[in-house]
Amino acid sequence: xxxSAPDSTSYYPSAPTGLVRPGIIAxxxxxxxxxxxxxxxxxxxxxxxxxxxVLVFINTKLVMRAVENVAAAPDPRKKLLALNSAYRxxxxxxxALVAAILVRPDGLGAMFGLAVGQVILVLNTVxxxxxxxxxxx
Numbered sequence: 001x002x003x004s005a006p007d008s009t010s011y012y013p014s015a016p017t018g019l020v021r022p023g024i025i026a027x028x029x030x031x032x033x034x035x036x037x038x039x040x041x042x043x044x045x046x047x048x049x050x051x052x053x054v055l056v057f058i059n060t061k062l063v064m065r066a067v068e069n070v071a072a073a074p075d076p077r078k079k080l081l082a083l084n085s086a087y088r089x090x091x092x093x094x095x096a097l098v099a100a101i102l103v104r105p106d107g108l109g110a111m112f113g114l115a116v117g118q119v120i121l122v123l124n125t126v127x128x129x130x131x132x133x134x135x136x137x
Contacts, residue, residue: 017064019057022124026053026117033116037109044106048099052113055092060121062088 030053034046063085070081096114099107 017125019060022120023057025124026057026120029053029116029120030113033109033112042106042109044103045109048103048107048109049113049116050109051099052096052110052115053117054113055095055110056114056117056121059088059092 030050033049037043037045037049066081066084070076070078092114096110099110101107
């Protein structure tokens with residue numbers, strides 16, 4: 001096992017924070033899921049899937065704004081940020097679960113949309129960072 005020298009500085013590549021590329025990828029995936037679900041006779045699944053993906057992107061934008069506000073505060077408090085995120089994620093999850101339960105089976109599209117949208121956002125952040133870490137000496 002190797003450890004870094006105490007005087008060496010770690011460099012972590014910056015994570016992409018733009019939503020354009022993940023938005024395009026999510027749009028392509030949503031269109032593909034929409035076409036497939038409509039061809040299978042489940043129009044509302046496509047609508048709920050789109051709603052789930054849109055909710056993920058709205059949540060991401062709100063998280064970015066909340067982080068900027070907390071970082072700009074003279075006394076940044078992480079607890080406020082954590083509570084804000086927990087309330088928002090709870091509300092989004094409850095909405096998706098209500099849709100999934102009340103509009104069976106097509107309401108499950110909201111849960112799948114949330115999951116796929118989140119995976120796209122996470123991979124958009126993780127893959128470039130991992131590539132940058134691999135290029136380090």
